[in-house]
Amino acid sequence: MKIEHVEGKKAGKLMLYALSTCIWCKKTKQLLTDLGVEYDYTFVDLLQGPEKDETMKIVEKWNPECSFPTLVVNDSQCIVGFKEKEIKEALKL
């Protein structure tokens, strides 16, 4: 899976599954960037073949609706959609 890394202050392990065309995903990504936290992301719509399927299996495990953005926090909590308040709470910011 092609994972991009964004440097920042450590607020836990953050993995964002997003679509490159989705404005709500863009807003979520921007929020993390504005908060200045370290996070990883991947644009699932830019993946191909088995890589895309494998990634979607992971997304489905966290979010059976398979919708975006799906943000996984510390391998234990999943936030679906652009939910500013919930994200800040999960990051204890």
Next chain:
Amino acid sequence: MSEENQISQREIGLEYERYKREAESSGYHLNPDVAFTRGLIDGLLVNERRYGYRSCPCRLASGKKDEDLDIICPCDYRDPDVMEYGACYCALYVSQKVLDGTQQLTSIPERRPPPALRKKAAAEPGTAKIGTLPLPVWRCKVCGYLCARDGPPEICPICKAKKERFERFI
């Protein structure tokens, strides 16, 4: 986003105008946040280049048209979402209340069934019979336009009559 799918600002602008015209002339409203809406139109055009059809920018397309028909914009879920949440899933289309600023936009839950349920639904034959219709039918008292959905549209897409001019028909 890969370079070959870059859409020019000019193209986005032209499509924006077209979407706006078509929406307004059939009783729908585009999100008044122009930068946001142009971003979605950009996504629709990228998807058209990528898949050959304008699938929803906020959903993952399979790339197989017959599996993606329900999410080709405007998707099957637009009207119920505009009615219930004041906007479609992407918030490209909004309700009059959102347009007027009397209703706030929130994150909209996904109405599209998950992949396994979609496959199941596609395999099952339709069961609609008169009297056991899955949805009520609404009739515009002004022009006779009929539609089967949870509630009447805000404005009749044919004659532009308002919601209150609709009656429950079946």
